[in-house]
Amino acid sequence: MKLFLTFFLCSLTQLATARTLLVGPAESIRSLQKAFALAADGDTIRLRQGIYKEGTLQLTKSITLLGENYPVLEGEKKFEILHISGKNITIRGIHFRNSGYSAMNDFASIKLVDGSHITLDQNIVSNAYFAIHVSNCTYVHIRNNRITGIPASEQMTGNGIHLWKSSHATIENNVIKGHRDGIYFEFVTSSFIRNNHSENNIRYGLHFMFSNDDSYMQNRFINNGAGVAVMYSKRVRMEKNHFEENWGASAYGILLKDITDSHILQNVFMKNTVGIFMEGSSRMEITRNRFLNNGWAMKIQASCDDNLFHYNNFTGNSFDVGTNGTMVLNRFENNYWDKYDGYDMNKDGIGDVPYHPVSMYSVIVEQNPTTLILFRSFMVSLLDRAEKAIPSLTPEHLIDNKPMMKMLRL
């Protein structure tokens, strides 16, 4: 209560001094640049509908910029549109269009440098090189923005939301399409990525490196060039996300490289070439996920250790698990595998014979990819049967000792 009162009084004092500046073609202040120069900390600028061509705008004061009916800030394909550094800044309801491209600088529609407590809300960014570029900021909130790019080559397109060396950021309810990476995190800690929709980006839907203690939840990553990559990070929580239709020779639902002590919970992996690809990862818990109709539900390289896979549903995948070695240091327990054909004599819902998730043919395909053409042939199913009876090629310790008889309710 005390805290609330203090907050309330503070905002009252601010109200007393804060002004509202109107900017528009029919107002006394016609350019945003002028408004920025006139404004003092705590002021609000209302931007009327219109098209503003003002080159690169610099904003360093603690102001709130509100657009009415989405005024357009035009970059004329030459300029970085808005450059922000400072604190307590809010930008809402503005359409940023056609920002410039530069091979030397990371030109962005909205660039945030050395700031804190900055909110970008309900903006539209179209046809940008980088859309939102954040570096060295804390407490940045990027919410409800619509970002669409025109996908060119990987070199000609920047990232949708790009964060570098920041902390305590929140990325929420954004829609990002047609960029290089939908959301890019590098050296970003203690942040949330929630409920975003990242689709048709040419490289990754989410690209995540050296970023510890973050979590991403309830996002949808659909049909991105290479899916989602999470690399060199610790203590990451990945919950309730959807990974769909990431197709291609190196496309993965999630690519995990050198990830430790992280959790993958309640996600849905659907129709990906590979659901989860794991390399050099350890001490992960993968639980209550659904793997539906993927090429490979998971590919776990032999460099992974001490990971626990339990209570997941595997249905309709062409291959359940693929691996590149015979060494197995991971545990599989209580998963439901639709290819399991064992029995349950004591009716406890757990199969009495272990399940081998790695089929012989997945080993063969791993060694000699061309043989994929023989998949589903009679001879291959005979080979698989023979291998099940007498394992020779497949890693014999990669087993689920307690496979579930019925699909888990997730």
Added chain:
Amino acid sequence: MLKLSRYVLYDILRNKIVIAYTLFLLLVSFSMFRMEDNSSKAQLSLLTIVLIVLPLVSLVFTTIHYYNSYEFIELMLSQPLSRTKILLSEYAGVCLSLLSAFWIGVGVPVLLFSADATGFALLFTGSALTIVFTSIAFYTSVRSKDKARGIGFALLLWFYFALIYDGLVLLTLYAFSDYPMEKFTLLLSALNPIDLGRIFIMLKMDISVLMGYTGALYKDFFGSGTGVLFTTGIMLLWALIPLWLALRSFRRKDM
């Protein structure tokens, strides 16, 4: 010719084997769709039926039918009818009865339970394989006068197409694994109608896995318009060439 085909059809229906075959297919398909909790698993089991059972039944049934109606054919030959017409009406009769058995036995359950792209691919492949293997069986049985030899050869052919061929392909791919074999495997797949049909279904069933690795190449080829034309064209060749060979040797044959 139509009249003759009708007689052949009546004859086939009278001996009830085709009816039993229809019921068998119907029973198997229905029970698969009822038993499995998702229809994709049932489709997988049906794939085995289409790729293994269908060619076998087509081959064996056609061969036995041909030898059993040998006397009827001889009788017809004494009539003022052309040999081509006689054999074609035999072919049409057998082929139609087997096809209708397949459409009723597998087509109806598939349309009822899973009328999607995979289902239609299954039906297409099944129909094509029935036609192809009937043609092949006609050729082998016209060629050999001895019944045991004819049936034996038909079985051998089935064994070759369904099993041995894939083994040989696997061996070849392993032996030449250091070379780029993708294009060559495309050619190899055209040399076996069962493989061709399997790949056609796989494109619908396992699209995700086919997008990885060299799979993308197969997908690009078979999944494109030219690929569909290629599959249909090769299947047609597989049906027409044995039939044409059968007709040629039937015309020249000393009965």
